[in-house]
Amino acid sequence: MAIQDFSHSLPMMLYRALDAVMPRFRRIFTAAGLTEQQWRVLRVLWEHNEIPQGALANLTLIPPPSLIGVLDRLTANGLIERRRYEGDRRVVNVAATRAGRRLEEKLMPAVAAVYAELRASLDSETWARLEYGLQCLSGDTPVTHPEKKRAPRPRTRSKK
Amino acid sequence: MAIQDFSHSLPMMLYRALDAVMPRFRRIFTAAGLTEQQWRVLRVLWEHNEIPQGALANLTLIPPPSLIGVLDRLTANGLIERRRYEGDRRVVNVAATRAGRRLEEKLMPAVAAVYAELRASLDSETWARLEYGLQCLSGDTPVTHPEKKRAPRPRTRSKK
DNA sequence: GCTATTTAGTTAATATATTAAGTATTGACT
């Protein structure tokens, strides 16, 4: 018996989930002339006014060599700007321009709506367990366990 | 208050999970001179002796325009071959050559080992719930519910 | 029988991913 059907392997299930989920979002920002990676960069810049390029690569999951081109095109479109950090001249900081920031109000409502719709398509139990499993895979220590809600911390025992 | 922290959005969690999981597999088949997409094609061909290109695109999640090039390179390396199907001359069937099939015995053991290792890194409960959640997202009616069993629904493969 | 439409595959243009190598700074060390 085969070790595992390829289509039901975890990586393929992850890819299929993304394939099912992303198109709905993509429609929104491609309509605004953005690619998915450009969207990710802006999304991060709205949360961090100014951020070094390396940190941006980590948060967007865009590999540094790819990020170069993404930032080039965003710069060409006047949505971001790069500023060399004087404290360490190897570092390039990135920030959204006013035009870049304006896109937040223009696009976030639609994206948030799709996200709410997506979330509503699963019951909250399934959603929570899914997030938990994904965090485990990512090596990200989850804070909440889907099953046992962490009891409100007992006052008598402070240490584990 | 922000609707949702970008880094904890479901799409980014899915991407991070893949980023965490894939490198371990990738090392194995890049060592054999295969890219990830080439690997996926072969993986499917080992399960289906001969398969039309469209079905191959669906199973590998490689978009048809990309598949062209992937198959070109696999053909150039003597690992697969394309045969036009005489019953419907629009169809191109793809099959692994002997050299392509030989790679299965060469690579599967290592891949299976990594997969077992991956699976062992989560407890089986978490794993089952993760799979369930991913199937829900993919619009794939799950056959097993992590908690309660459910009757399978008739399943139609819709694209788009 | 002939046309319009659909299907399976392909090509083209632009944007990204992947890997390796290269550059400029910085920091550590002798």
Add this chain to the structure above:
DNA sequence: AGTCAATACTTAATATATTAACTAAATAGC
């Protein structure tokens, strides 16, 4: 101060993704 290694980014080469348009073969309708 001078060398070496590490850091942050960049460039280069090849492989894929995405979208639209295009071809050939099959099918539906009339």
